Amino acid sequence: MWKREKMWMIKPPTEHPKECKYRPVLESLLPRDPMSRFNLKRSSPKEEFPNLDRNYTLMGGILDLHMYTRQFNRATESGVIFDDVIRPGLEDTGLPNGPKSVGCLAGDAQSYILFCDFFDRIIESYHGYRVTSDAVQESDFNYDNLKGGDYFDEDYVVSCEVSAGRAVDDFCFPVHCSRGERRHLLALAKTVLEQLSEDLPGKFYSIEELSCESEDRRVVMDSPPSSLIKTGVARDWPDGRALWLSKDGSLAIWVNMEEHLKLVSFRSDGNLQEAFKCVCINLMKTEILYKKLRHPFIWKHHLGWVVSSPAEVGTGLKTSVTVKLLHLTENKRLEDILDRLRLRMEETGCPGIYNISNLQTIGFNEVELTQLVVDGVKLLIRMEKRLENNSSIEDLVPTKK
Template sequence: MSKYIKQKQGAEEFPDLSKHNNHMAKVLTKEIYGKLRDKQTPSGYTLDDVIQTGVDNPGHPFIMTVGCVAGDEESYTVFKDLLDPIISDRHGGYKPDDKHKTDLNFENLKGGDDLDPNYVLSSRVRTGRSIKGFTLPPHNSRGERRLIEKLSVEALTSLDGEFKGKSSLSLTTSCLTSPSCSSTFRHNDNKTFLVWVNEEDHLRVISMQQGGNMREVFRRFCVGLTKIEDIFKKHNHGFMWNEHLGYILTCPSNLGTGLRGGVHVKLPKLSTHAKFEEILTRLRLQKRGTGGVDTASVGGVFDISNADRLGSSEVAQVQLVVDGVKLMVEMEKKLEKGEAIDSMIPSQK
């Protein structure tokens, strides 16, 4: 049977995507499937591995999901005929020959330390990182996950100063992604810098604190990331990065910076304004409830963050959040006074 299917170029293996709504389902055709189904990366990751999550999960009622994941750094090259159109679709027309910008110099951020704490309740910046020399979490072996955890714990334990801390838990027997994986969650003593090892990505790095000082949050984020990568490089394991896709991560939606800079901000008046959604779009921002993607606002408090990941730098993306949130808070204050905000609606960023 397998020989027969191979001769037919996989037509009998092509998934039924008729009820699916994700980027993979939009792009994948029988022709692309036939061209790629016999290919694999050096670590053995196949096209069916790439698309399985999107086959199993038809879509989401509120957001357009990606529907595929990489299993290693080479996935983005071997399966580029599928992934390039998905990346373009997900990242606003990003082309196969476009170059990504990386800027982790926090001093290039303008302002960010003056967001009104009466409205901005907390600030956070997070990203993911993949360690060179290992396959990605969807394709990791148990041994790889253990080595990644060992290397990461050694690196994080050596951090000092404001980054000194401890591992708060290990999920060795109850990891979300595999019943036999190793996963560690580590935070500094102030719980303002956190690293999660072996989750969706090798590393998930988070800087956060109460109030509206996004500049301080971003400074800690940039400094901490640089310190961590320097330690990994000493072990000949830097982070996956190239000039086209920026930082390589498991989900194509996070390529580039992988960065999500967000604040919890009170906007009860503005959020009910007829042009609220349009304002967010023009500012290149997105909103969530404070509990995540599928949650609603409570008391007019929203999680506002950057919409972009690929094609612009970390500094540029956080700058959009700082400037956009500052403007929206000013709008909120105007509306509280019963004044119009029509003249404040921004042009498209």
């Protein structure tokens, strides 16, 4: 009897009329897990785990079943799942003796947050930079702070180039965006570059126009680059892709290629200062114009300028100098020297001619990264001159930058 009375003392929670009425509305406002919207015909993570044998990308070396399982049931608001992120590295597995590629691409900006334990390890492995929540990536477009970039020894330097990629907020990245998004991005770019042409006259070309040679243009593109085909970025080619060229030839801006925008300044001399200045000035101008259209470039305090490839987050900047090096490339210490200088060397296809560029894009600002290339190339040229005279270069080997 006592138990029965005790049970009746436990009253059910009171339901208020308004609470009953508005509960469905309130529940509908709660954010849903995007993955719950899909009906993907997938097996378990163990059965879906990709074959990474002979995969020479950083993704192939970092990914294991435990990490794959953690990412397996996650999806961004735009529908990017982890298999989308790693697919580029499964399509292009890299070379055993070639430079390591990251083997992955973000489908949107949220990918870097949702799959952060994977992307942070990729960034750390590629750039040698540890991503932390309290880190702040700095940016510096003051080209006057660059020292010595206006002159290289003409007997050794063939050309130079500075490029920078940007992603536009509220759009998926090229590997994942829809045709509609790509066309919207193209329309935005046309609006912005028409205004940019008021200060730097230039002309907009569709990819269809680039397939035919013309006297007023130096770029011909008959088909998409193989790198875009392998990563899936060349979908719907050539729909929505374009190139803007300044009339003086100082600047090219690619639209909807590897990134939403890529600014490139190429010079057939060694004046890296002018190429860097051109990119800095026009990056700042285009950023202002995109902000006016309420579509700023994507920036995250701990990653800097966010783009689709983790190999280019931070500044999105690549500075390259083409140099003649006949003796240094035969030296056994070259790989260690490049590592100490934080530089990358790539063959051009011409004997004795190499591209020297920054490997890292995060952890330094734009001026600092370009300064690394300037100082590094000048040091490599000094070493080359020493070796031409059969002299030692041991005293020139730098400490780690």
